[in-house]
Amino acid sequence: MVRDHSGHATGHPVRLDEAQVIKILKECDINHDNVYNKQEIKKAFESLGSKWPTIRTYLGLFHADANGDGCISEKEVDTLVKYIVGIGYTVK
Numbered sequence: 001m002v003r004d005h006s007g008h009a010t011g012h013p014v015r016l017d018e019a020q021v022i023k024i025l026k027e028c029d030i031n032h033d034n035v036y037n038k039q040e041i042k043k044a045f046e047s048l049g050s051k052w053p054t055i056r057t058y059l060g061l062f063h064a065d066a067n068g069d070g071c072i073s074e075k076e077v078d079t080l081v082k083y084i085v086g087i088g089y090t091v092k
C-alpha cells in the first residue's frame with residue numbers, strides 16, 4: 001500500500017481500502033461509542049475530502065442505517081464502509 005504523508009504526488013491515485021476507511025471513521029467517532037451519528041459521519045466525509053459531505057452523509061445513512069434510527073451502529077458500519085470504499089476516495 002502506497003502511503004504518502006508528506007503530500008507529494010505518488011504518480012497515481014491510490015484508492016482507500018476498507019481498513020483505511022475504518023481508521024478514518026474511528027478517528028471521527030467523537031465520543032468513542034462505536035456508533036456514528038450524522039455529525040460524526042459528516043466529519044468522516046470531510047476528512048475524506050468529499051465535496052458534498054452533507055449529501056454523502058444522507059446517502060451513507062440511507063444505505064447503511066438498517067433500523068432507521070439515524071445512527072450507524074457497529075452492526076451497520078460494514079455497510080457504510082463498503083459504501084465509502086465504493087465511492088472510491090483516494091489517499092491524499
Ligand SMILES: [Ca+2]
Pocket residue numbers: 029030031032033034035036037040
Ligand atoms: Ca459516536
Ligand SMILES: [Ca+2]
Pocket residue numbers: 065066067068069070071072073076
Ligand atoms: Ca441504525
